[in-house]
Amino acid sequence: MWFKIFIFLLLILPGALMLPAQEDSSFRNVVILKEVVVQQDGQLNNSREKKQGTDLQVSTDKLLERISGVSMIRRGNYAWEPTIRGLNAGQINVTISGMAIFGACTDRMDPVSSYIEPNNLKTVSVNYGVNNQSFGSTIGGGFNFKLKQPRLNNDKTFSGLAGVGFETNAYALQTLAALEYSGKRFAIRGNGIFRKAENYLAGGRSEIAFSQFSKWNGGLSAIYRLSENHTIHADYIQDEGWNIGYPALLMDVAFAKAKIASVSHRYQPHHKSLHHWETKWYFNTINHAMDDTHRPKDQIPVHMDMPGTSRTMGFYSELQWTHSGKHHVTARLNGYQNRLHAEMTMYPEGAAPMFMLTMPDAQRSVIGLDVSDKVMLSEKIELVAGLRTDFAGSSLYSEAGKQTLSGMHSGNLNRNTLLYNAYLNGKYRVNDAGLVFAGVARAMRSATLQEMYGFYLFNRTDGYDYIGNPAVKNEASWNFSAGVQFGKNIIVAEGQIFAYLFNNYIAGMSMPGYSAMTYGAKGVKQYSNISSAALYGAEATLQVKPISFLTIRSSNTYSRGSDANNNALPLIAPFKSVNKVGVQWKGFHFSTDAEYAARQEHVSTAFYGELPSRSYFIVNLAAGKSVSLKETTLDVNIMLVNIFDRYYYSHMDILKTPRQGRNLVVHLTVNF
């Protein structure tokens, strides 16, 4: 593998150097290529992410974690699960260029974000609630990972990048490359990355067993121009991880494979009121297999195989229409079908194997329509109003699946749900320096297929086996947010408060008398609705630039949630503050950031099974330099993470598995 990559580098580097000289505008393009995070709300957080997210070698997980309000649920050193303001799993939508895709693992080991790499991406758009950017009904918003497209008619016929990275902790290695061909009618971009890491060391140099991983990811995107305004796009991503350890869980992963494909047509007439019409068809499939064969015998009472698959196919068609320069109407029709299958076979010693379906062949078909209008009421007032409605039909597609649940639920298990999301967001520009904004939304989601049909799915957080409930009602919420933005001279400041007021909050209720299936599990819970719950919080960012080369920034987030029974909601990050001092000087950049998270004591051990978490404080250093040589730039980024080698974990790290100790990270990337 390494040898091949070396050869590849040898082949592409001289080619890059021999390319005809261009003006530095192309370098700006390269920077845009590297720009990975963009937030839709267009507030201050935005600029921060843009700057921080410029290194394509950073993993998707670490990229997401830097976004204000986003926290990651960690089960190891791989495939972290994103949450937005504490909302997670079915409460947020994760799409790849608008494509619905769902992880295959019943233990949430493979969030969708684990199947894409920054190298595939142009931007990540983050939504904190319902707005016109989401591709489905949602409560807490979500992520849309927009794939990098090749450019037609680019200044350079060939462009690309190649890089290697190394981390002293976990002996992590990675190598990546991308190559783009740009013609007048046809353009194609290929990209690939390989990552491998051994067990990492927590603070204090203690090794975390079963935290290794290996993966590769490759992407291919092509554009063909049919005529002036019509283009055809094809995208394909394949991502394969293997030998992935999950120190916080009872099992590891033998392999996690995703194949993601789409074809789309775009009609983009400039200077017409209907200026964008995109239609996409897509298909993706995920194969996932857990593995306990490397664990010591005393940890494994029974060897088991737990494979799972997820298949989704769908389409969307999106229209953007501008009327009299004031109304920007977006209409989107989308539909998809997702099928989940997961099974478990246990092999007890001296007894017959035991087989069961843990996701008993569940499927969901969704059709939805979203219409929104962005209106410039005046030069000062902008309103975005929209309505989304979804029809979701959920069922079991095999006799074996129906038979499996016959002992758990009676009657017809098909469920049809009608959902609607409505939102109104406004911005008022008070003066040149200040802006106020506010939003209100009615949001709704149907229970996930796991929440409806799951069969003894083990949750490591509270130690219960979970059973789905086809009768669980839609979860709904009223979302409110309001904020101010101020920017004058050397100071930029932003503050925002938000609240999510839930009805029919979905949570697991203990089922006395049910015996757990998983060894060591405390019991069985079934998903059900709690009449209400509330989640509220605030985010504040302050940036000061006292002198041109110095930037001081402080980002602070806080959220708190309780349900109707006054139990603290789970997986809510405590107060967190990231403070950074950055210096940019003669092409060098240096930064140091101090990250502090408070204790989290607002937890419900009895109901949600969470334990309080300690606070932590870590300091990171980073330095970098871009060296340009004609057409080629070499980006060198060096980071020293957790310089004091603190032993720490965040509240959402499952089983309080500690995070990495001191780590020297070196990333070298050549762009051409």
Add this chain to the structure above:
Amino acid sequence: MNRIFSCAFLCALIFAGCKKENAKPAEAGKVRIAQTTGNNMTITLWADNDAFITGYNKFYVSVNANEGGEIKNAKVRFTPVMDMGTMKHSSPVEQPAYNTLNKLYEGAVIFTMPTSEMGSWQLKVAVNDFEEIFPVTIGNSVKKQVVTFKGNDDIKYVLCLVPPVKWQVGLNDLQLLLHRQASANEFPPVDGLVIECTPEMPSMGHGSPNNINPVSTGNGHYTGKVNFTMTGEWRLHFAIKKEGSVIKDDTFLDVLF
């Protein structure tokens, strides 16, 4: 090459011919166990397969008049006999009744022990006044499907599982047969007791929810529902109550699928 083909063709013909000869009940998936003639009748004993085991075994009898024609109104009785040399005893039976669907007399025998050096089983089939004894070999069931126990009421009971065609994951019909031993040769059915059934996977130590205790439906039958959450080895624990007091609370039968 040609020779091989013609050989194969010939074999196929022969087998096809054999099949046809056995046609009638064999079409319904039955295996012919034995046949005898007497009293101007041909009596054939059939079963679902020829591997009899301790537990519930179905037997079928077809009775044909030697001058031709099926006899539908005969009185057919089964009497199993365990011959242990010094002593003989019988076991519970569901006496055959004519089933118009498959045109067979259909009954069942519950063998309580396997054939061994200790003794051997015979099945006495009586058709009207005619009797014939067929030796049968009973293997030990891999899983315990029948249990004989003495209750606190000093009565000896035989509890037997009537397995369905196929056990499956999810909710299954559970059918039990309960007889008492009145004498060595008399096993009348017992109705009206309360049976509580608790399934468990012994290798895992867990049970399953939503089971429905079997209730007495007459002729010694008790029917309920059992929920198997996965395939594998299950143990059904029973507590049996009579007039409100427990007569047996630690007996079990096993299921493997």
